[in-house]
Amino acid sequence: EDQVTQSPEALRLQEGESSSLNCSYTVSGLRGLFWYRQDPGKGPEFLFTLYSAGEEKEKERLKATLTKKESFLHITAPKPEDSATYLCAVQVGDYKLSFGAGTTVTVRA
Amino acid sequence: NAGVMQNPRHLVRRRGQEARLRCSPMKGHSHVYWYRQLPEEGLKFMVYLQKENIIDESGMPKERFSAEFPKEGPSILRIQQVVRGDSAAYFCASSPNVYNEQFFGPGTRLTVL
Numbered sequence: 001e002d003q004v005t006q007s008p009e010a011l012r013l014q015e016g017e018s019s020s021l022n023c024s025y026t027v028s029g030l031r032g033l034f035w036y037r038q039d040p041g042k043g044p045e046f047l048f049t050l051y052s053a054g055e056e057k058e059k060e061r062l063k064a065t066l067t068k069k070e071s072f073l074h075i076t077a078p079k080p081e082d083s084a085t086y087l088c089a090v091q092v093g094d095y096k097l098s099f100g101a102g103t104t105v106t107v108r109a
Numbered sequence: 110n111a112g113v114m115q116n117p118r119h120l121v122r123r124r125g126q127e128a129r130l131r132c133s134p135m136k137g138h139s140h141v142y143w144y145r146q147l148p149e150e151g152l153k154f155m156v157y158l159q160k161e162n163i164i165d166e167s168g169m170p171k172e173r174f175s176a177e178f179p180k181e182g183p184s185i186l187r188i189q190q191v192v193r194g195d196s197a198a199y200f201c202a203s204s205p206n207v208y209n210e211q212f213f214g215p216g217t218r219l220t221v222l
Contacts, residue, residue: 004151031208034210034211036213041218042215042216043113043115043200043213043214043215043216044152044200044213045213046210046211046212046213049210087151087152089152094207094208095140095142095157095164095165095204095207096154096157096165096168097142097144097152097154097211098154099144099151099152099153100151101150101151102151
């Protein structure tokens with residue numbers, strides 16, 4: 001069975017304190033790995049798609065990387081508005097997304 | 110360009126009643142997916158539909174749950190005879206084809222009393 005594990009469960013950062021979130025996966029036939037951001041009471045907001053090991057994508061203070069077994073989401077010099085739950089999902093086959101439980105990031109000013 | 114729309118945003122039902130959740134995909138998107146997020150759990154796939162067709166309902170409970178995506182109008186997730194365990198956030202997502210990213214709506218939060 002496909003497994004997606006995110007760590008840590010929660011991360012408290014000081015504004016400007018860079019850190020990384022981990023998403024490890026055990027799947028057969030990975031088609032893509034997705035990162036989403038979810039704010040309380042809202043739906044997941046798409047951030048990145050990664051398709052192959054070695055691929056990297058960046059958006060503002062966020063950078064996502066992918067290896068054969070895991071993905072990292074790096075947050076550089078975070079701001080309070082980066083506080084959210086970050087979700088990792090793997091796509092196996094054509095369409096089904098399997099989500100991890102998420103990492104809740106809190107950035108203090 | 111409006112995003113994925115879901116209504117109602119909040120729905121309260123008593124045990125045994127029916128719940129109808131609606132989802133309008135983004136313009137140009139013909140693929141719709143429903144996910145459920147139980148308290149303290151991750152998002153779980155329920156069903157994948159294209160216009161007038163259910164492609165995969167492997168994640169949907171066999172009893173009481175059904176989904177449709179008619180030729181005209183929104184996709185509907187229907188839960189009959191709701192029980193307290195159905196209380197959750199239900200999210201709809203859409204994509205222009207199966208190989209693209211899925212964009213999520215704001216969700217419907219169902220509370221069963």
